[in-house]
Amino acid sequence: MSVPQLVIEGLHVTVEGKEIVKGLDLTVGGGEIHAIMGPNGTGKSTLASALMGHPKYEVTGGRVTLDGQDLLSMSVDERARAGLFLAMQYPAEVPGVSNANFIRQSLNARAGEGNEIPVLKFHRQLQEKMKKLNIDASFAERYLNEGFSGGEKKRNEILQMSMLEPRIAILDEIDSGLDIDALKIVAEGVNNLKSPQTGFLIITHYQRLLNYIVPDRVHVMMQGRIVKSGGRELAEYLEAHGYDELKAELGIEDESVQAGV
Amino acid sequence: MTEKNVVSASVGRALSHQLQEADWLADWRESAWTSFQTLEKPWLEKTDLKRCQFEVVEKSPSTGSHLEARKLFESVTGSAVLILGNRIEAIRLTEEDKKNGVVLMSLHEASHTHRHLLEKYLGSVVPSSHSKWAALNAAAFQAGVLLYIPRHVEVSSDILIIRSEEEALESAYPRTLVIADTGAKARVAEMQFAKPAATSAAATSDVWEVVAENDARLEIGLIDEILAGPYRFYTRRAKLGKDAEVNWYAASTGDGLAVSDIESLLDGNGSRSNTRVLGTAVGRMHHDLTAKMTHAGRYSESDIVMHGVLRQKANAVFRSCTEIVKGAVEAGSEQHDRMILVDSTARADAIPMLLIDENDVKRCGHAASVGKIDPNQIYYLMSRGISEKLATRMIIWGYFEETILSLPVEEAVREAFVARLEKELD
Numbered sequence: 247m248s249v250p251q252l253v254i255e256g257l258h259v260t261v262e263g264k265e266i267v268k269g270l271d272l273t274v275g276g277g278e279i280h281a282i283m284g285p286n287g288t289g290k291s292t293l294a295s296a297l298m299g300h301p302k303y304e305v306t307g308g309r310v311t312l313d314g315q316d317l318l319s320m321s322v323d324e325r326a327r328a329g330l331f332l333a334m335q336y337p338a339e340v341p342g343v344s345n346a347n348f349i350r351q352s353l354n355a356r357a358g359e360g361n362e363i364p365v366l367k368f369h370r371q372l373q374e375k376m377k378k379l380n381i382d383a384s385f386a387e388r389y390l391n392e393g394f395s396g397g398e399k400k401r402n403e404i405l406q407m408s409m410l411e412p413r414i415a416i417l418d419e420i421d422s423g424l425d426i427d428a429l430k431i432v433a434e435g436v437n438n439l440k441s442p443q444t445g446f447l448i449i450t451h452y453q454r455l456l457n458y459i460v461p462d463r464v465h466v467m468m469q470g471r472i473v474k475s476g477g478r479e480l481a482e483y484l485e486a487h488g489y490d491e492l493k494a495e496l497g498i499e500d501e502s503v504q505a506g507v
Numbered sequence: 508m509t510e511k512n513v514v515s516a517s518v519g520r521a522l523s524h525q526l527q528e529a530d531w532l533a534d535w536r537e538s539a540w541t542s543f544q545t546l547e548k549p550w551l552e553k554t555d556l557k558r559c560q561f562e563v564v565e566k567s568p569s570t571g572s573h574l575e576a577r578k579l580f581e582s583v584t585g586s587a588v589l590i591l592g593n594r595i596e597a598i599r600l601t602e603e604d605k606k607n608g609v610v611l612m613s614l615h616e617a618s619h620t621h622r623h624l625l626e627k628y629l630g631s632v633v634p635s636s637h638s639k640w641a642a643l644n645a646a647a648f649q650a651g652v653l654l655y656i657p658r659h660v661e662v663s664s665d666i667l668i669i670r671s672e673e674e675a676l677e678s679a680y681p682r683t684l685v686i687a688d689t690g691a692k693a694r695v696a697e698m699q700f701a702k703p704a705a706t707s708a709a710a711t712s713d714v715w716e717v718v719a720e721n722d723a724r725l726e727i728g729l730i731d732e733i734l735a736g737p738y739r740f741y742t743r744r745a746k747l748g749k750d751a752e753v754n755w756y757a758a759s760t761g762d763g764l765a766v767s768d769i770e771s772l773l774d775g776n777g778s779r780s781n782t783r784v785l786g787t788a789v790g791r792m793h794h795d796l797t798a799k800m801t802h803a804g805r806y807s808e809s810d811i812v813m814h815g816v817l818r819q820k821a822n823a824v825f826r827s828c829t830e831i832v833k834g835a836v837e838a839g840s841e842q843h844d845r846m847i848l849v850d851s852t853a854r855a856d857a858i859p860m861l862l863i864d865e866n867d868v869k870r871c872g873h874a875a876s877v878g879k880i881d882p883n884q885i886y887y888l889m890s891r892g893i894s895e896k897l898a899t900r901m902i903i904w905g906y907f908e909e910t911i912l913s914l915p916v917e918e919a920v921r922e923a924f925v926a927r928l929e930k931e932l933d
């Protein structure tokens with residue numbers, strides 16, 4: 247299979263009549279790890295949701311392609327089947343739908359009719375991956391995210407990712423609320439998937455995640471766009487100096503999306 | 508098939524004679540007939556009964572093949588009754604139930620053999636005065652079933668009553684009397700099979716009368732197939748003694764018109780009752796359903812959980828009603844109603860009611876909601892590649908799962924119901 251590529255050009259996103267993402271360009275290729283950092287409320291999750299196709303987020307300008315195909319004209323499920331994955335900051339709870347059933351149906355949807363994964367093979371794989379992520383075996387039959395702690399939800403997102411093996415994976419604050427042991431496990435889950443067949447876009451506030459998942463590129467988002475990009479040293483710089491120095495350097499007073507033009 | 512409206516004053520007596528019942532039951536029917544005639548034509552707030560005609564419709568015995576019902580009867584292992592149209596076709600008692608003295612027989616025959624039981628209990632929970640349709644049933648019931656569980660007998664296999672209707676009105680007045688004597692325990696269910704018919708102004712009336720004596724415990728499943736045709740009235744009512752427990756699991760599908768009541772009379776101190784309702788509605792179904800708990804006993808407890816899924820132009824009114832009468836101290840009750848409108852053309856009301864005359868209650872609450880499936884849930888499932896259609900189905904099934912699994916029936920029955928539900932939700 248070819249090496250995946252996600253290309254975002256001049257993306258504008260509006261939520262409830264308010265423009266949040268204001269002209270964003272980014273290219274993520276297979277084998278690459280990109281990190282997006284930035285203060286609260288600068289449009290990081292909005293970017294992720296718009297790429298996945300959440301109905302509330304309206305794309306008002308720009309182009310996005312995945313492997314050359316127009317991503318924005320696809321429905322949410324088509325995007326997923328094309329290889330896009332989003333580990334959500336706040337995934338929904340779905341009572342009555344078991345984790346295992348959900349993941350199996352997701353795999354089967356991608357495999358297509360007639361190519362369904364055999365049930366036993368699926369359960370073996372699932373149990374294996376759950377073990378690696380230190381998720382108790384009982385979570386297979388638990389209802390999707392219902393009553394899961396914050397950290398359990400995050401690990402469950404990574405479990406889905408490692409089962410689905412996406413071409414482009416977007417991880418939205420997969421590290422928040424995790425203790426250091428859980429963080430290491432989650433990072434390992436990501437690193438296990440690292441190959442030329444998968445590109446990563448990792449949204450985070452903390453340098454500490456990037457100690458375990460080493461990014462090729464780091465981007466800082468403010469006012470709904472990328473205001474600075476660099477190598478992994480940019481994350482270290484931000485950790486040491488905070489955002490204020492960067493804002494002064496760039497002449498930005500208010501980094502929130504309301505401020506940008 | 509012949510059909511005639513019987514208006515003679517002695518309809519109850521004539522029918523009783525035809526069914527070879529004991530004279531006392533003929534008298535009982537006759538007095539029900541009198542109340543039927545004197546009771547006012549009912550009025551319902553959410554269901555228009557103007558066109559509905561309350562009169563006795565007589566049908567000749569069914570000539571249909573009733574394949575599904577027969578097949579199910581053959582595939583269950585517990586005690587079972589097979590009713591085709593208005594005729595009891597077969598009754599089967601397991602050796603164990605027989606040995607334990609469980610009675611499963613026709614009410615008509617029981618009027619001779621179990622007169623003392625019937626005189627004590629028949630009409631004790633659903634009297635003719637309850638409603639015009641209850642009186643109609645009392646006067647005209649056919650293919651009546653008696654189930655009696657003796658004192659302290661625990662029935663180990665699920666008991667099943669199968670009622671099948673292949674032509675309109677051929678099973679218009681079914682009646683079931685279930686008595687769990689002191690300390691008895693059983694799981695019993697009824698599964699109905701129906702066929703679509705032309706809509707008519709006729710009224711049918713289905714009655715379940717349940718007695719749970721002190722310390723008795725009953726799990727009751729009701730699987731109704733409410734297809735277009737007549738006006739269908741269902742009255743399911745249980746009376747609970749001290750520390751008795753009755754749990755109802757009522758599942759219905761279809762596109763017909765029905766008024767259903769499920770009620771527990773929590774008379775005994777420490778009695779408890781749960782009602783779980785699962786209803787799907789398609790086409791132009793109109794389902795007016797009330798789940799009621801009447802608390803008279805001290806420390807009595809109840810819960811009502813109702814789940815509805817409505818499609819197309821279906822309309823449903825689901826009421827949950829808890830009444831705590833004066834003196835029922837420390838009683839507690841909770842209600843949860845959730846109705847999902849799959850199509851924007853469907854309509855639903857979830858109406859919670861609390862009638863509380865006692866100040867000293869333990870817990871009392873209700874939550875009701877009507878609306879679409881949470882779009883965030885659909886989005887989440889779709890974000891992993893699942894189509895919108897499948898995502899919707901998965902969420903709806905998830906929502907029904909617990910009730911389906913709780914139905915007190917053998918797997919063959921559950922599978923038959925799941926197949927029916929699958930067809931309806933497709």
Ligand SMILES: Nc1ncnc2c1ncn2[C@@H]1O[C@H](COP(=O)(O)OP(=O)(O)OP(=O)(O)O)[C@@H](O)[C@H]1O
Nearest residue numbers: 261262266285286287288289290291292293302503
């Ligand atoms: N569904 C929504 N409805 C209304 N406003 C929204 C919605 N989603 C995002 N916003 C608004 O868009 C702006 C950016 O939010 P977003 O969640 O994208 O920020 P973020 O960079 O991910 O922040 P954080 O670091 O706190 O997660 C905020 O002002 C937020 O209130």
Ligand SMILES: [Mg+2]
Nearest residue numbers: 290291292335
């Ligand atoms: Mg965010």
